[in-house]
Amino acid sequence: MTNHTHAPTRSDVAAKAGVSETIVSYVLNNNRYVSEEKRQRVLAAVAELHYRPNSIARALKGKGSGHILFIADHIDNEYFGRLVRQIDKLIYDKGFLISLLAVRNHPDFVSRILASQVDAVVISSSALEEKYVQQLIDFGIPVVLLMTRDYASITGPVSRIYTGIESGIMAAVRYMYETGCRHLVHIDRISSSGHFSNRRDLRYRGFCNQMEALQLPLTASSFISGYSDNEQLFHAICARIQSDEPVDGFVCRNDQLACVAVSAVQACGKRCPEDISIIGFDNSSVSSLIYPPISTMDQDQGQIAQAVLELVDMLLKNGESQERFLNAKIVLRKTTRSI
Amino acid sequence: MTNHTHAPTRSDVAAKAGVSETIVSYVLNNNRYVSEEKRQRVLAAVAELHYRPNSIARALKGKGSGHILFIADHIDNEYFGRLVRQIDKLIYDKGFLISLLAVRNHPDFVSRILASQVDAVVISSSALEEKYVQQLIDFGIPVVLLMTRDYASITGPVSRIYTGIESGIMAAVRYMYETGCRHLVHIDRISSSGHFSNRRDLRYRGFCNQMEALQLPLTASSFISGYSDNEQLFHAICARIQSDEPVDGFVCRNDQLACVAVSAVQACGKRCPEDISIIGFDNSSVSSLIYPPISTMDQDQGQIAQAVLELVDMLLKNGESQERFLNAKIVLRKTTRSI
DNA sequence: TCTCAAGATACACACGAGTTTACTTTTTAG
DNA sequence: CTAAAAAGTAAACTCGTGTGTATCTTGAGA
Numbered sequence: 001m002t003n004h005t006h007a008p009t010r011s012d013v014a015a016k017a018g019v020s021e022t023i024v025s026y027v028l029n030n031n032r033y034v035s036e037e038k039r040q041r042v043l044a045a046v047a048e049l050h051y052r053p054n055s056i057a058r059a060l061k062g063k064g065s066g067h068i069l070f071i072a073d074h075i076d077n078e079y080f081g082r083l084v085r086q087i088d089k090l091i092y093d094k095g096f097l098i099s100l101l102a103v104r105n106h107p108d109f110v111s112r113i114l115a116s117q118v119d120a121v122v123i124s125s126s127a128l129e130e131k132y133v134q135q136l137i138d139f140g141i142p143v144v145l146l147m148t149r150d151y152a153s154i155t156g157p158v159s160r161i162y163t164g165i166e167s168g169i170m171a172a173v174r175y176m177y178e179t180g181c182r183h184l185v186h187i188d189r190i191s192s193s194g195h196f197s198n199r200r201d202l203r204y205r206g207f208c209n210q211m212e213a214l215q216l217p218l219t220a221s222s223f224i225s226g227y228s229d230n231e232q233l234f235h236a237i238c239a240r241i242q243s244d245e246p247v248d249g250f251v252c253r254n255d256q257l258a259c260v261a262v263s264a265v266q267a268c269g270k271r272c273p274e275d276i277s278i279i280g281f282d283n284s285s286v287s288s289l290i291y292p293p294i295s296t297m298d299q300d301q302g303q304i305a306q307a308v309l310e311l312v313d314m315l316l317k318n319g320e321s322q323e324r325f326l327n328a329k330i331v332l333r334k335t336t337r338s339i
Numbered sequence: 340m341t342n343h344t345h346a347p348t349r350s351d352v353a354a355k356a357g358v359s360e361t362i363v364s365y366v367l368n369n370n371r372y373v374s375e376e377k378r379q380r381v382l383a384a385v386a387e388l389h390y391r392p393n394s395i396a397r398a399l400k401g402k403g404s405g406h407i408l409f410i411a412d413h414i415d416n417e418y419f420g421r422l423v424r425q426i427d428k429l430i431y432d433k434g435f436l437i438s439l440l441a442v443r444n445h446p447d448f449v450s451r452i453l454a455s456q457v458d459a460v461v462i463s464s465s466a467l468e469e470k471y472v473q474q475l476i477d478f479g480i481p482v483v484l485l486m487t488r489d490y491a492s493i494t495g496p497v498s499r500i501y502t503g504i505e506s507g508i509m510a511a512v513r514y515m516y517e518t519g520c521r522h523l524v525h526i527d528r529i530s531s532s533g534h535f536s537n538r539r540d541l542r543y544r545g546f547c548n549q550m551e552a553l554q555l556p557l558t559a560s561s562f563i564s565g566y567s568d569n570e571q572l573f574h575a576i577c578a579r580i581q582s583d584e585p586v587d588g589f590v591c592r593n594d595q596l597a598c599v600a601v602s603a604v605q606a607c608g609k610r611c612p613e614d615i616s617i618i619g620f621d622n623s624s625v626s627s628l629i630y631p632p633i634s635t636m637d638q639d640q641g642q643i644a645q646a647v648l649e650l651v652d653m654l655l656k657n658g659e660s661q662e663r664f665l666n667a668k669i670v671l672r673k674t675t676r677s678i
Numbered sequence: 679t680c681t682c683a684a685g686a687t688a689c690a691c692a693c694g695a696g697t698t699t700a701c702t703t704t705t706t707a708g
Numbered sequence: 709c710t711a712a713a714a715a716g717t718a719a720a721c722t723c724g725t726g727t728g729t730a731t732c733t734t735g736a737g738a
Contacts (some may be wrong), residue, residue, distance in 0.1 A: 019718095020718050020719085033714095059723095
C-alpha cells in the first residue's frame, strides 16, 4: 500500500526523468522546443508518478486557480442544482472546479471572494445588492450574470445571460391567452412594498409587459404574493378564487407555487384546466410527479451551462464581455388547455 | 470609482503602515510579539486597503487552501443541495468555501482532486469505487464519508458519519409493522444483479435486517427495482399490486419513488393508507406538496452539517478520525396509518 | 561593569510552479 | 572554413505568504 503523504512535485518528475525542472515545465506547458527523447522521458515519469502540476502554485503565478465561483440566493434550489450539474459536466475536462457560495449582503462579502482567489464569478441571484456586484467588477474579476432581474446600475465589462425568464413568462401568458384565459393572476413568493414596485424582477416584469401588450386587466388583484408559508398561500389563493374578481389562470413563479395553486383550485371545487388554467416555471421534478401534472416553462440548463462557459472563457481570454439571449420552452401537460 | 486591477498585497500594507512585511504577517497571524503601536498602524492599513491575505500564497505554504470538496453522485439532488446549504452557513465564517464535484470512476479522478489542492474531501456517494477513496486516504487527504453504503474495504484514518439511513429505514419498517402492515415491499431505483446482492447499500440492508428481525416474509417479490423511468416503474408497481402476492406497504428509497407509488396505488383503485401504506425518504419538497402528503424519513441536514465540520476540523487539526451516528426522524403525514 | 534574559524587529529562505535570460551545442549560410 | 542563426538546456528570479533564525535594544541582577 503506497503511502505518499505528499503529492509528487515537478522536481520529483525531473529527477525521475533525469532532466531539469525547466524541461518538465516546457513539456507540460508545451511552449518551448524540447527534444523528442526527453519529452518522452518526461511524459513517462509524469505517468508513472501520476504527477499533476499543483494548481495552487500555478495560480500564484497568475495562471488561474481553476475555481469558478457560483453565487446564488438558494444554493439548494433544484433549478440551480441542475445547472451546477450541467456545468460540472462541461467544466471537468478543462480542469476547473465549481465553488459554491450563498449570497450574503455583508460588507466583507466581496473581500471574502477576492481572498478566495477564484478565476471567475457567476451570479444567479435576485438578492445580492448591485453595489457588491459592481465592486467585484471594479476589482477586475470576470463576472457573468444570470439575469433574474435587471441590474440596471451595473457598468463595466460584465457578461449577461438572459436565460429565458422574461421571455418565458411572456410566452406562458400568451399561451394562456390563446387558450382562452382573460383573467390571469401572477403568484409569487416575495413581494416588495406595493404591488407595482417590483419592476426589477424579470418574471414580474415579463408578466406585466405581456398583460399590457394583450390589453388584459392588470390591477392589484392580478397578484398574489408575500406568503412564505405554503399553508397561508393556499388560503390566499382560495380567497382569491372565491372573491368577486374573476380568475381563469394562474401564472406561477415556480412549480412549487403551481402545486399549491393546483391544490387550492381543487379544494375550491373548480376544475383545472377547464375552469382555471395553471402554469408553473422551471420544470422541476414535482411538476411531473403530481396529478394532474403541471404545465411549465423549461429552461435548458445544458444550454445555459454552455453559454456560461463560453462567456467565462471569453472573459478569461480577452476580457471581452458579451450578452446572450436564450429561450425557455413551454412544456404542456394537464393544467393548461389545448389550443 | 476605484479601479484596482490587483488586490493589495502584504507589501502594500507594510508600506502604508511604515513597518516591515514580517510585522504585518505577525499581526495578522497573531503569533509573535508586536508592539501595540505598530499593531494599530498595521490594522489601520489593513482596514484602509481592504487587505486580505491571498489564500493561494497561504495555501502554498501549507496553511490550507480554504476549499473543502464535496463529492456526490448527483450534485443536483435536493437532499444534497440542502446539506450543502447548511454547510455553507456554518463554514462561511471560518473562511472556507465549498467546492463541488460529481463522481467519476475514472483513473484520473484522484489526481484531479489532488491537483485541485482542497483541504479536505467529503464524500456522499454510492457509486464511487472504493479504490479511489482508498487512494485519497493513502495520499494523506482528510476524508469524511457520509455513509450511504458500507465501504467495507476502506482502511486508514477516515471519518464516517452514519446519517441515519439504515436506522431510518429500520424505523420506517417498524412503524409500518406497528400499524399493521405485514407484507412490505421495498422500492428502489437501482438494483444490482439479483435481488439479494445489494447488501452494501444501507437502505437495502436496513430493510432486510428489520424485515428479518420482525420475521416478516422476505422474498424476491419483496423488491421492486431497476426502473430508471417513472412510467415503467409505475407499471411495475401496478403489476405488483395486482399480482397474487399480497402487499400492504411500500418502503421507498426516496420521496420521488413514493410519489410514483401513490399514483400507482390510486390507479389500481386501492386506498392509501387504508389498503396500502407508503413511506418515502428525505422529506423532500414533493412529499408535502402532493395529495395525500407523504409520510417520510427526515435527516436533519443541519445536524449532519455540524458533524461534517467537526470531523473535518478534527482531521485537519490532529489527523484524528472518528465515527458519528445520527438518526433520521419519522415525519407522519397521510400515507401511513396511525398507531 | 559585564552578562544574560527578554522584548522588538527584520532578513532570508521555503512552498511549487512559470518565465526571462543566458549559456552551450548544433545547424545553416556565405 | 568561419560566422551567424537556430535549437536545446538550465540557472535564476518571480508570485505572496509563513517562519526559523539572526540582530539589536533595553533593563535587571551580580
